[in-house]
Amino acid sequence: MSEIKINVMGETCPVPLVEFRKALRKAEKGDIIEVVGTHPASKKEIPMAVKALGSELIEVSEEGENWKIRVKK
């Protein structure tokens, strides 16, 4: 099991969602994916994608404009 980190700080629609999806496709079952970004809508939309794809949302946290999402495939 490995941990994959994606940084989409400053990126806008649809980049955070697309980069998250690319990482999830490459990940093995059980891997942890951590995404950090600033695009406000993606903070809600990545968890929607996680649900639709049947993965597990571990954590959504924010600090000012920055957010961090952790997902287990």
Add this chain to the structure above:
Amino acid sequence: MEDKSEEVKAQKATIVVQSGDMDKLYSALIIANGCLSMGMEVSMFFTFWGLLRLKKGGLESAPLSKMHFLGLGKWMIKRRMKARNVRSLEDMFQDYVDLGGKVLACDMTMEIMGVGPKDLREDLISEYCGVGTYVNEARDSELTLFI
């Protein structure tokens, strides 16, 4: 290795891309990539002016549907997009193909316009086909769009 289990009951989206305008291609590709990112399968059927954008250098030369102003409007919009980190059409198209999106090219348009596979971006195209293939894809899609 890709885990196929997550794709078991994938819903489907089919998008007809008839327009060759830059702004409409952005709409089509953003929606398509959003669908792929959220676990759907996507087919994009390129016809007429849309098909011409699959020619080599075609994506780059797409005009704006409004306020093109001989390229000045497009230059301004592109500058603003770049400042806000919006990806280029080329990069979005690459994302689309990387995420498994299908690109269908309308063969009748190719005949009318005198365009052969050699003139087109064969690296992006999955299939050359007619309306039957589109209907077959669209009939079991949850989402169909004409752009």
